[in-house]
Amino acid sequence: MNASSKSSSRQIKQRLGFSLLAVMTLATVIPIIAVIIYIIVLGSPAISWEFISGFPSDGMRSGGIWPAIVGTFYLTLGTAVFAVPLGIGAAIYLSEYAQNNRWTQLIRIAIINLAGIPSVVYGLFGLGLFVLFLEFGTSILAGSLTLSIMTLPVIISTTEEALRAVPQSFRTVSISVGATQWQTIRRIVLPQALPGMLTGVILGLERAAGETAPILFTVAAFFLPRLPGSPMDATMALPYHLFVISTQVPGMPVKIQYGTALVLLIFILGMNFIANSIRSRARAKRQW
Amino acid sequence: MTALKQILRETALATVFYSIYNPVLMKLIRSFIPLLIFIAITGCSTPTGASDDGPLPTTNTIENKGSDTIVNLALAWAEQYQKLHPEVRISVTGGGSGTGMAALINGTVDIANASRQIKAKEIESAQANGGDPVEFIIARDAIAIIVNLENPVNELTLRQLSDIYSGKITNWREVGGEDRPIVRLSRETNSGTHVYFLETVLRLGDKEDKTLFSTNTLLLPSSEGISVEIRQNPNAIGYDGLGYVTEDMKVVAVARDAGGPYIYPSAESVNNGAYPIARDLYMYTNGQPTGAIAAYIEWILSPEAQPIVTALGFVPVLNP
Amino acid sequence: METTRNWREIFITQLIKASGYSAIIFVAMIFYFLIREGLPTLSEVSFSTLFSTRWYPIEAYYGILPLIGGSIIITIGATLIAVPFGIGGAIYIAEIAPRWLRDMLKPLVEVLGGLPSVVLGFLGILILSPNLRILLDLPTGLTALAGSLLLGGIAIPTVVSVAEDALDAVPKSYRDAALALGATEWQTIWRVTLPAARSGVLTAVMLGVGRAIGETMTVMMVTGNAPMLPKGLSALLAPARTMTATIAAEMGEVANGSVHYHVLFFIGMVLFIISLIVNVTASAVVFKQRKRAERILS
Numbered sequence: 001m002n003a004s005s006k007s008s009s010r011q012i013k014q015r016l017g018f019s020l021l022a023v024m025t026l027a028t029v030i031p032i033i034a035v036i037i038y039i040i041v042l043g044s045p046a047i048s049w050e051f052i053s054g055f056p057s058d059g060m061r062s063g064g065i066w067p068a069i070v071g072t073f074y075l076t077l078g079t080a081v082f083a084v085p086l087g088i089g090a091a092i093y094l095s096e097y098a099q100n101n102r103w104t105q106l107i108r109i110a111i112i113n114l115a116g117i118p119s120v121v122y123g124l125f126g127l128g129l130f131v132l133f134l135e136f137g138t139s140i141l142a143g144s145l146t147l148s149i150m151t152l153p154v155i156i157s158t159t160e161e162a163l164r165a166v167p168q169s170f171r172t173v174s175i176s177v178g179a180t181q182w183q184t185i186r187r188i189v190l191p192q193a194l195p196g197m198l199t200g201v202i203l204g205l206e207r208a209a210g211e212t213a214p215i216l217f218t219v220a221a222f223f224l225p226r227l228p229g230s231p232m233d234a235t236m237a238l239p240y241h242l243f244v245i246s247t248q249v250p251g252m253p254v255k256i257q258y259g260t261a262l263v264l265l266i267f268i269l270g271m272n273f274i275a276n277s278i279r280s281r282a283r284a285k286r287q288w
Numbered sequence: 289m290t291a292l293k294q295i296l297r298e299t300a301l302a303t304v305f306y307s308i309y310n311p312v313l314m315k316l317i318r319s320f321i322p323l324l325i326f327i328a329i330t331g332c333s334t335p336t337g338a339s340d341d342g343p344l345p346t347t348n349t350i351e352n353k354g355s356d357t358i359v360n361l362a363l364a365w366a367e368q369y370q371k372l373h374p375e376v377r378i379s380v381t382g383g384g385s386g387t388g389m390a391a392l393i394n395g396t397v398d399i400a401n402a403s404r405q406i407k408a409k410e411i412e413s414a415q416a417n418g419g420d421p422v423e424f425i426i427a428r429d430a431i432a433i434i435v436n437l438e439n440p441v442n443e444l445t446l447r448q449l450s451d452i453y454s455g456k457i458t459n460w461r462e463v464g465g466e467d468r469p470i471v472r473l474s475r476e477t478n479s480g481t482h483v484y485f486l487e488t489v490l491r492l493g494d495k496e497d498k499t500l501f502s503t504n505t506l507l508l509p510s511s512e513g514i515s516v517e518i519r520q521n522p523n524a525i526g527y528d529g530l531g532y533v534t535e536d537m538k539v540v541a542v543a544r545d546a547g548g549p550y551i552y553p554s555a556e557s558v559n560n561g562a563y564p565i566a567r568d569l570y571m572y573t574n575g576q577p578t579g580a581i582a583a584y585i586e587w588i589l590s591p592e593a594q595p596i597v598t599a600l601g602f603v604p605v606l607n608p
Numbered sequence: 609m610e611t612t613r614n615w616r617e618i619f620i621t622q623l624i625k626a627s628g629y630s631a632i633i634f635v636a637m638i639f640y641f642l643i644r645e646g647l648p649t650l651s652e653v654s655f656s657t658l659f660s661t662r663w664y665p666i667e668a669y670y671g672i673l674p675l676i677g678g679s680i681i682i683t684i685g686a687t688l689i690a691v692p693f694g695i696g697g698a699i700y701i702a703e704i705a706p707r708w709l710r711d712m713l714k715p716l717v718e719v720l721g722g723l724p725s726v727v728l729g730f731l732g733i734l735i736l737s738p739n740l741r742i743l744l745d746l747p748t749g750l751t752a753l754a755g756s757l758l759l760g761g762i763a764i765p766t767v768v769s770v771a772e773d774a775l776d777a778v779p780k781s782y783r784d785a786a787l788a789l790g791a792t793e794w795q796t797i798w799r800v801t802l803p804a805a806r807s808g809v810l811t812a813v814m815l816g817v818g819r820a821i822g823e824t825m826t827v828m829m830v831t832g833n834a835p836m837l838p839k840g841l842s843a844l845l846a847p848a849r850t851m852t853a854t855i856a857a858e859m860g861e862v863a864n865g866s867v868h869y870h871v872l873f874f875i876g877m878v879l880f881i882i883s884l885i886v887n888v889t890a891s892a893v894v895f896k897q898r899k900r901a902e903r904i905l906s
Contacts, residue, residue, distance in 0.1 A: 014794035018704050024696040025705075028764055029713060032720045035731060057367065059360050089627025097621070098628060109891060110631040116815070116887040117638065117880060118822025120852045124859065124876045125638050128645055132864055137396060149634050156631065182617045210724030213824040213852075217859055222381040223363055225370050234379065239726045243825065246730045247510040248356060248382055251534060261727050272722050276715055386666075386861025394864050413866070469747040476833070477666045478861030500664055503674070506750055506832035506847050509857055513733070513829070520738045523747050 039261050046259025060223065060249055065260055070227055071140075071235035072209055072267065075219065078144025078231065079151055079208045084201055086148070087155030091197075094156070095163035096185055115153035120213040122150045127217040141231040143219025150214055151204040158200025162193040195282025202275035210268050212239040222248075238264045348580035353381045354388020354401030355480050356510055357529045358569055361427065362401055364596050365588055376580050382510075385480025392572055393417055398581050400572045403429065403480030403529070419574040426588050428603035430530040430553030431485060431565040433540040434514075436522040441465040443541045443550040446564055449489050452525065455502025460523070472505040473514045473526035481511075484567050485527055527565075530554075531601030555603045569602070642880055645873035652867045658874075663835035663849070665858065665868045672875060674835040678752070678848035679821060681838040682831065685756025686763055686820040691813055693760070694767025698812070701768065702775035703797050714772070721765030728758050729829030737830055744845065750832035752848040758826045763816035770815055774808020775801060807893055814890035818883055821852075828853035851875050 054064025090107075098104040126146030136142040166189050174184040190197075212220075220240035228235040242260045245252050352362055359382040366378040381387075388400035389407075393414045406421055414421050433449065435441060441464055444452075451457045453472055460468045475482040491497035508514050514526040518537050530553050533539055541550035544564045557563035577585055587593055594604035649658070653670050660671035701713050736757065737749030744753075778801050786796040802809065832847030835854075855872050862869040 010792050010795070014792045017794045018700075021696045021700040021704060024693050025700040025713065028693050028697050028720075028761075028768075029716050031761065032716060032723075035723070035728075036719075038731075039727070059363050059367075086627050086630055089624045090630055093624045093628030097624060103629075107628060107631050109888060110635040112887045112891050113635050113884055114631060116818045116822070116883040118824065118852055118883060120822070120824040120855045121638070121642070121876045121879050121883075124855060124873060125641055127859065128641050128873070129637070132394075149638075152631065152634065180617050182620050206722055210722070210726075212724070212726045213856055216856060221379055222359060223366070224379045225366070225377050239724050239825075242724075242730060243726045243829075244382070246733070247512045247829065249360060249512060252512070257730065261730060264724060264727065268722050268724060269719060272715075272719060276718075383860040390861050390864070471748040476857050477664065478858055483666065498667075500662075500667065500669075503662070503836045504834050504847060506748065506834050507849070507857075508750075508833065509828055516733055517737075517748065517750065521741060521748055 036265070039258055039265055042255065043258035043260075043262030043265075046253075046255040047262065051259060052263070055225075056223065060245060061252055061256065065238070065241060065263060067224055067227055068236040068238045068241040068260070069263065069267075071219075071237040072239070072264075074140055074228065074235060075143055075147060075215065075237055076205050076209045078140055079147040080201070080205055082145060082148035083151045083155055083204065083208075087152050087201075087204075088159050088197065090152070091156045091159035091163060092185060092190075095160045096181065096189070111153045111156055114149070115157075117150075118213075119150065119211055120216075122146055123214040123216050123218060125149075126214055131218055137232065138217070138219055138221070138234040139232045140219055140228060140235055143215045143235075143237075144231070146214045146218050147208040147211065150211070151208045154204035154207065155200055158203065159193070159197045162196025162200065163189060165196060166192045195278050199275045199279045199282075202271050202278070206268055206271040206275070209271070210239055210264065212243055215240060238267065348376045350376065350378045350399060350581055350584060351381075351391075351397045352378055352399045352401065353383065353391050353397045355385040355403040355569070356382040356475070357385075357403040357429065357479070357481050357531075358401040358427075358571075360531065361569075361597065361600050361602060364600060365593055368593070368596060369584060369587060373583075376584070378584070384476060384478035385483070386478035388572075392421060392574060393419065395419060395574065398573065399577075399585070402570045402572060403567065404484045405568075405570065406572060414574070421572045421574065422576055424571045424573075424585055424589070425568045425605055426571050426585075427569045427594075427597045427605055428558050429567055429569050430558045430563055430603065431481065431489075431527050431567065432530050432533050432553045433542060433565075434518050434526050434528060434533060434537045435540060436518055436520075436524060437536060437538050438522045439465060439538060441540065442538075443543065445543045445546050445548075446489060446492060447546070449542070450492055450499065453485075453490055453501055453505065454499050455504070466522075468523045470525060471517075471521060471523040472502065473517055473524055474501060474505045474507055475511065475514070475528075476507045476509055481527070481529060482507075485565075488565060488567075489527075529602070533601070555598065558603045566603075639880065642873055642877040645870060646877040647874075649867070649870040649874040652870060658871075661837045663854070665871065668867070670867075670871050672851075672871075672878070674837045675849055675851045675854050675875065676878070677838045677843075678831070678835070679850040679852070681841075681843050681848055682752050682755045682759060682827060682850055683817060683820045684841075685752060685844050686759035687813070687817050689756060689760030690763035690767050690816045690820065694764045694812065694816060695771055695809060697764065697768045698771035698775060698809075699797060699802070702772045703793070703801065714769075717765045717768050720761065721769070723762075725762065725823055725825045726829075728762065729826040732758050732826065732830040746845055748832065748847065750830055750847055751845055752831055752838070753844045755827045755831040755848070755850070756844065758830060759820040759823050762823060762826065763820045766819050767812045767816040770812035771805070771809045774805040774812065777808065778804045810893055811890045814886055814893075818886045818890075821882060821886070822879070824850075824852040824856050828856055833857065851879055855879075 051064045052069065053066050055066060057063035094107065123146065126142055130136045130142035130145050131138060170188050170192065171184050174188045215237055219234055220237050221234040222244055224236055242264055245260060246257050352366065359380060363380045366380050370376060370378060385402040385404050388397065388402055389410050391397035392400040393410060395417060406423065411421055433444065441460065444463060448457065448463050452470055457463060458470055460466050460470055490499050490501065511528050511532045514528055515532060515534065515537065518524050518526050539552060541552045542564055543550045551557050551562045553563050558566040571585065573581060589605065597604040657670050659673055661673050662669040662671045663674050701710050705713060732754055737754045740746065740751065740754055741749035782800050782804055783796055786800045827850045831850065833849045833853055834847035835849040836846060838848060855875055859872055862872060
């Protein structure tokens with residue numbers, strides 16, 4: 001076999017290989033687009049101001065999903081309250097203070113583990129600890145605490161990455177003009193890392209907003225006639241509401257199901273979009 | 289705690305300072321303002337509890353939880369009652385009769401809905417926790433046997449149903465249908481409907497019988513799950529409360545014995561005892577109910593509320 | 609003024625240190641809780657019952673083997689889908705696609721990862737399982753396969769992002785050297801880049817698998833939840849019941865402290881330990897590879 005035919009057979013192999021991979025990627029991506037379009041098409045007839053701002057009526061077969069939207073909003077907020085300070089603190093520790101010893105390795109392993117625990121096990125833990133043992137009952141408090149532990153690893157790892165991306169020179173210069181370590185962190189490192197941190201926080205909260213299993217036993221209610229008045233109240237929530245109306249209620253109009261799915265999707269994708277734009281804007285404006 | 293206050297003040301000042309100069313941080317602050325308001329509001333309010341025995345306060349909350357069979361009925365009742373009595377808040381949740389019972393035993397619910405009677409063991413557990421379950425029959429229900437519209441089978445005996453669900457009969461042609469495998473649909477084990485079906489149909493009422501569902505019986509998380517599968521799968525057979533049967537499914541007539549009359553489920557055949565798979569639906573409270581809970585249950589048993597029962601496809605307790 | 613500043617600095621530093629260790633505390637708490645509520649199972653339920661093949665908890669049949677089997681078969685199915693498509697997609701995005709395409713594809717794949725599982729489950733009941741039944745001529749479409757397809761879809765974005773990062777991190781010099789020696793890009797990918805990114809890709813796969821094992825709502829809605837012990841790969845075409853769906857479906861109904869309650873926590877413990885093993889192994893592999901890479905590159 002001469003050189004040119006050998007190279008052309010390799011070229012053919014390469015072209016085939018590239019096309020195969022392209023097809024595989026397409027096969028992954030096209031269903032995503034199809035799913036989104038499908039939900040948008042079937043769900044948008046249901047979207048109206050009454051749908052978003054009204055309460056469910058007629059056994060939830062008509063009316064709106066406002067309490068579920070508010071519930072998800074409160075849960076996301078509650079998760080942020082607990083997870084953001086704790087997560088950012090832990091990330092600062094790992095990035096700025098921790099030494100490379102066994103304890104730090106243990107912390108990292110713990111974070112990886114928290115990230116891998118199935119969501120239903122979090123629900124179990126939340127039920128056992130917050131709802132029963134600490135007697136918070138099914139409440140926004142119990143749900144937020146459960147969701148926040150679940151969100152912690154995402155916030156910690158993305159924040160740590162953002163902090164580490166800030167060049168060491170920034171810190172060195174700051175220390176050399178006499179600032180303490182905390183002053184350096186607060187005034188120099190944190191502001192620089194802020195976009196990355198924000199992205200991480202939003203992505204973490206996005207996951208918390210879409211989860212059903214952890215809130216099943218800790219906060220979710222089938223129907224509440226009024227909005228929750230305090231963190232000790234149970235609440236409806238979008239993911240649980242979608243689950244319930246697609247499986248529990250007979251004669252549920254299809255468009256209400258898809259409408260709810262669409263609202264949930266907009267919520268989630270909206271957060272995703274915000275996180276991504278912050279990330280790309282920050283990358284462009286980076287000072288290093 | 290002046291050091292702490294100084295830290296807080298410093299942080300607040302720094303945030304304000306930066307927010308004026310840094311647009312990204314400003315966005316962060318703006319998104320957290322609702323958070324701060326939330327904290328401010330909720331920090332000042334005290335936790336609300338479920339209403340309990342005692343004088344009627346101005347706002348009352350009733351926690352109602354349990355059977356998925358009853359949940360839509362409970363919801364319809366709750367909606368109607370709250371229109372008449374806006375000072376009462378009723379929250380309704382499903383999860384299955386078992387869930388309601390567990391909540392009753394744990395003391396976390398005011399009214400537990402159950403589509404089966406409370407078991408002796410559950411009464412024991414409740415009493416061990418200091419409770420005392422009181423039973424109310426609030427409606428009656430027929431369990432309809434449903435199959436796909438295309439399925440030619442119209443009638444089955446209890447024995448045949450038992451054999452189908454225990455796995456002895458596996459093909460539709462054994463009961464007069466087409467040559468198709470039988471796909472058995474059932475509710476989950478936490479459902480009162482499931483337990484009732486186990487005792488009445490699979491075990492034919494025999495308390496000593498140990499027959500179980502076949503392992504390949506699909507345990508679907510809700511009544512609607514069963515409906516969805518029945519509608520599009522000609523191999524499927526399922527059971528569900530009459531209230532869940534829609535026009536795109538076929539109801540099978542059931543006979544007690546091979547010779548006996550095949551009866552269709554209806555309010556009439558339930559009340560005159562002809563239909564063999566009928567049952568009472570219950571609400572349980574912890575101890576004799578008082579106050580708002582008592583008023584609500586009284587209303588449910590009144591001629592005002594029972595028409596809602598019929599509207600949802602169940603059988604009212606009071607015969608008009 | 610000087611002393612208050614030091615005071616503050618120390619206080620804040622302690623807070624930060626405490627947050628750092630909080631991760632360990634939480635993992636320990638979860639583990640402790642699961643064990644506390646799960647271990648009584650071993651004294652309440654005999655070993656032979658626990659490892660029997662019948663799961664029917666309301667009549668005290670606590671055989672967890674069908675559940676473990678169900679989780680395993682669905683995860684295997686999901687892995688069989690996620691690995692080729694995930695790694696293939698990662699290679700395409702990282703190495704082959706032009707920049708404009710890559711900037712479009714990456715966020716799109718991330719979107720799939722963000723889709724709430726309940727939405728996928730909902731579409732699964734309405735669209736996937738009826739079509740599976742008709743396409744493959746099965747008694748019912750509510751099968752392990754439906755679960756695997758959806759879980760594979762959920763795991764793919766995880767595999768793609770982590771693997772793509774790993775491939776991206778391979779130094780350009782490796783590729784340039786291979787190309788300079790006359791290899792085609794295709795050969796370079798398979799014989800140089802991919803092996804160099806081996807540890808990252810392996811991590812990606814393990815994270816994807818971890819995600820699949822832990823998924824709850826989707827499997828609860830589409831797999832039929834029948835506790836059948838899977839016998840071989842054909843069990844993919846039959847219904848199955850996962851450990852996660854069992855907990856989600858039954859947790860609401862258990863009385864605090866009952867045997868059933870303990871068994872469910874026991875299952876939670878098993879899930880926790882499985883994810884622990886998967887994650888620790890994945891990180892150990894990464895640590896080892898990183899050490900080796902540091903040695904090589906130094």
